Amino acid sequence: MSLFTRILFVLLGLFITLNWGLIMSGIIRKIIARLSMRRGIKVVQPYINLIKNFSIRSQLTHGVMFYLGPVFRLSGGVGVFLFMPMIYGSIYWTNFSFTGDLILISYFLFFGMLGMALGAGEGGHPYSAIGIGRGLAQFTAIEVPMTLAIISIAIQYNSLSITEIVAAQQGGIMNWTMVTNPFATIAAMLAFLGMMGHSPFNVVMAPQENPIGPPTEYHGTFLGVLQTNRAILHVVEAVLFMNLFFGGATNWGILILKTFLIYFYTVFVGMVFPRFRVDQSIPWFFKIPLVFGILAIVLLII
Amino acid sequence: MSDKKDIHEDKFLAPENRKHVVIGPDGEEIHVDPLNDYFCTDMPKVEKPYKGVMEKFLNWARAESLWVLAFGTGCGSIELPPLFSPRFDAYRFGVAMRPTPRQSGVLIISGYLAVKTLKRAIRSYEQMQNPKYVIALGSCTINGGMYWDSYNTINRLDHYLPVDVYIAGCMPRPEAVLAGFMKLKERIKKGDAEGANEYVEKLDWYKANQKKIIKDWNMPDYNW
């Protein structure tokens, strides 16, 4: 396949991912609404919000970093996508994955956060600063069990290539990491709760308490870029977990089903449990997921 | 509009907003003039809408996604939360609350405006980005309502901010507020809701009115 067709397929994949992300968030909010006996938003509301934000006429800036914040955030999301093999066994939808992509992707997950922190910091709003402080502290706590789980998988499959990890899980549910390495799965899935930022770990963007957090000053196109990134990032993070623990996907239908279930799990937990404060959530990550992460590694080595 | 000079001599200027000198950690003297250094002194411009189908499409999106600033004054602020409860469920019309003026497009003045609150309402309104809409809720915003001869409230809101939709009543029920939202949507889709641009065009008049009421004007002329 020539480089040109490859790039075309990557762009097409990005387009599908973006749309699925927007529709998925619409569907999920619809489900939440029906659960609380409301009609809720239209399923296409995320699209309308996006168009609305891009149509704001006047915008103001607080400096160069303020501009670059959303750009970094978006490149974080798109970066994860670029190196993520979406569909196993397809030459078209593996994007630019290579043998060490797992490490690179873990970096990209953090990269966007840092860029956003710099940008929102220049916005100068106190709530942004509080949100950033909380966000970075919490994400650091999330990274530890997450990294342990990734190391555990790397030892188990003797590989840092996501494609190889997916390949090793083919041939039925009994080969999935979920079954063969349950402790790593538990550690990572608990860390995933924090990554998605739903309740109980939504103190970063906590509405009512710390209005909106880091993006307080972002509006119009800036906010539109952040929303675009959110849609992409939610899908690719779910794809990452699907590839690592739930046997990957061999076509788009399975990918859509599995990512929906993985994403829905975080929403489900969020509907059931109330919000943690930062001084509760960080110790929590250092207690339960961390223990599972260590167990996952120790058991493998024994 | 007063020019910058008399802002600085304003006796109402808060102490932290006066010119002062800060000594840096290495002993360097830094002269700070907060009104010029911390605030943007530019004036807003009229932002021309697009023409034809494009503007129609964008107006449709703006109408279907109304983000309301969570800003409450008067009795009405307690009438707004039920809008988002299962009974009235404003979400289904694309209405949502935003906690920051930067991201919201609709300002609801939900009742009488005390002189003190007027200042905050103006600041919040000016921090919102074009296009933006104002809904005036309750008789108090129309003619002063039962506070019309109060020493401390304004009577007609549209002397101070460009109002798009009035909802009469004391206090209008949530159904009336929803009907007001529908009215606003109609106006936006028709392309009539250009309050933000009107405000800029008649800025002198609005500012003169505002300054007549707000005696301790200790902020920039336009709060970006």
Ligand code: SF4
């Ligand atoms: S119109 Fe009536 S309910 Fe509304 S603010 Fe005035 S007095 Fe209160």
